Amino acid sequence: MQDFIRLFFNLEVMAQTLPLLMQGLWMTVKLCAAVIALGLVGGLFLALGALSHRRWLRWPAFAVIDFLRALPPLVLLIFIYSGLPFAGLAISPFAAVAVAFFLNNSAYYAEIYRAGIQSVPAGQTEAARACGLTTGQTLAHVVLPQAVRNVLPDLLSNTVEVVKLTSLASVVSLAELLYSANMARSLTYNASPLVLAALVYLLLLWPLVRLVSRYQRRLAA
Amino acid sequence: MDGLDRFLATFFNARIFARYLPDMLAGVWTTIWLAGAVIALGLSLGLALACLRAYGWRIASFFIICFADMGRALPPLVLILIMYFGLPGLGLRMPGPLVLILVLGTVLAAFAEEIFWAGLTSVPKGQWEAGRATGLGFTQTLVQIALPQAARLALPPLVNRVLAISKMTALGSVIGVSEILSVASTAQSFTGSAAPLTMGAIAYVIVFLPLVVLTRLLERRFAWKV
Numbered sequence: 245m246q247d248f249i250r251l252f253f254n255l256e257v258m259a260q261t262l263p264l265l266m267q268g269l270w271m272t273v274k275l276c277a278a279v280i281a282l283g284l285v286g287g288l289f290l291a292l293g294a295l296s297h298r299r300w301l302r303w304p305a306f307a308v309i310d311f312l313r314a315l316p317p318l319v320l321l322i323f324i325y326s327g328l329p330f331a332g333l334a335i336s337p338f339a340a341v342a343v344a345f346f347l348n349n350s351a352y353y354a355e356i357y358r359a360g361i362q363s364v365p366a367g368q369t370e371a372a373r374a375c376g377l378t379t380g381q382t383l384a385h386v387v388l389p390q391a392v393r394n395v396l397p398d399l400l401s402n403t404v405e406v407v408k409l410t411s412l413a414s415v416v417s418l419a420e421l422l423y424s425a426n427m428a429r430s431l432t433y434n435a436s437p438l439v440l441a442a443l444v445y446l447l448l449l450w451p452l453v454r455l456v457s458r459y460q461r462r463l464a465a
Numbered sequence: 466m467d468g469l470d471r472f473l474a475t476f477f478n479a480r481i482f483a484r485y486l487p488d489m490l491a492g493v494w495t496t497i498w499l500a501g502a503v504i505a506l507g508l509s510l511g512l513a514l515a516c517l518r519a520y521g522w523r524i525a526s527f528f529i530i531c532f533a534d535m536g537r538a539l540p541p542l543v544l545i546l547i548m549y550f551g552l553p554g555l556g557l558r559m560p561g562p563l564v565l566i567l568v569l570g571t572v573l574a575a576f577a578e579e580i581f582w583a584g585l586t587s588v589p590k591g592q593w594e595a596g597r598a599t600g601l602g603f604t605q606t607l608v609q610i611a612l613p614q615a616a617r618l619a620l621p622p623l624v625n626r627v628l629a630i631s632k633m634t635a636l637g638s639v640i641g642v643s644e645i646l647s648v649a650s651t652a653q654s655f656t657g658s659a660a661p662l663t664m665g666a667i668a669y670v671i672v673f674l675p676l677v678v679l680t681r682l683l684e685r686r687f688a689w690k691v
Contacts, residue, residue: 247554247555248555251551251554251555252547252551310674310677310678310681311670313628313673313677313680314632314669314670314673314674314676314677315632315666315669315670315673316632316633316634316635316646316669316673317632318633318635318636318638318646319635319645319646319649319665319666319669320666322646322649322650322662323662323663323665323666326650326653326659326662327476327653327659327662327663328659330475330476330658330659331472331475331476331659404537404538405629408538408539408540408541409540411540411542411543412542412636414542415639422540422542422543422546425543426546426550429546429550429551433554434554435547435550435551435554438543438546438547438550438551439547439551441543442539442543442544442547445538445539445540445543446535446538446539449537449538449539450534450535450538452538453534453537453538454534457534457579460579460583
């Protein structure tokens with residue numbers, strides 16, 4: 245038991261490595277901001293493509309979404325980070341992570357938007373168009389606000405997944421939270437920094453996970 | 466044309482494809498059995514926990530909710546690193562595949578418990594009462610009346626989650642499990658060519674596309690309702 249505490253909950257080691265982890269946390273926050281924003285925008289465009297009446301737009305959109313859903317995000321990341329330099333495109337770890345997870349998340353957000361847009365009755369669009377709104381105005385002022393409200397729990401739960409996903413950036417040596425913690429572990433020969441990182445993730449995400457559960461219960465009721 | 470040739474030679478080099486095909490097939494097999502083990506562990510544990518929660522014992526429910534929350538809030542890679550690099554300090558050294566199955570199976574169980582539970586709570590109360598009124602016990606009502614209906618509701622989100630978590634077997638490459646990504650990365654550093662990475666990506670798409678198609682079929686059957 246004493247060994248367990250010394251190796252996993254060593255307060256001294258935790259205090260010592262906290263500054264390093266906080267630096268990592270800041271990188272994680274920046275990464276999340278970039279990836280969530282990019283994914284939300286990219287996903288919207290993919291969803292609109294997938295819902296289009298034009299076949300030449302719809303089919304490629306579905307193909308892209310399904311291809312990205314079949315590919316593990318880590319594979320996409322490694323491909324971009326270590327594969328693209330062979331094509332003469334060397335990019336920084338941050339850019340590689342941002343691009344890889346932007347692609348991955350766009351597909352997931354697109355599926356959620358699509359479900360949301362489809363849940364808005366067609367009469368809403370028809371009414372808006374009949375009132376003289378343009379297609380773009382109908383989408384922005386009538387359809388999307390209702391669509392987003394209907395799928396808010398899913399959007400939230402996917403955003404939790406995105407934050408968790410950024411931990412994969414440690415594999416390409418981007419100094420985010422998990423990378424810093426693992427670095428601290430190998431410097432101190434002690435797993436406490438990893439446990440501390442886990443606690444930080446828990447602190448960040450537990451409220452969101454609770455919120456998702458609450459939302460889902462309300463929808464079921 | 467020169468550029469295109471160079472591109473093809475770098476990313477789609479047939480000679481390298483052929484040389485690493487046997488390794489890659491072994492990697493595919495590893496990915497498939499790992500995913501199978503994760504799914505079996507995750508779904509059975511998740512279902513068991515959801516059923517246990519239905520009995521409404523305060524203390525058990527509290528721990529199940531904590532378990533489900535933590536499983537959903539923690540990134541799997543953190544848990545993998547803690548188990549793989551931390552536990553040997555206590556003299557508990559587990560092989561990479563076991564760590565991967567335990568972590569991903571537990572994470573899937575956390576999600577599956579929440580999904581099954583959401584399904585159970587959406588079964589109308591009248592169904593429970595009717596079951597009890599016809600003389601079935603609580604357990605019989607749970608297993609024979611509530612669960613079949615809950616499982617139908619749970620199926621689409623469950624398949625989505627199973628897909629997302631089986632893909633995470635790629636994390637095995639971080640702790641030296643020789644699944645598809647690991648084989649591809651090793652081959653890439655040996656050959657100094659990007660072709661093995663392309664090959665790995667193709668292998669993943671072949672393995673997981675059927676699951677993606679399955680989610681589409683389920684989606685069409687259980688069309689979105691609000």
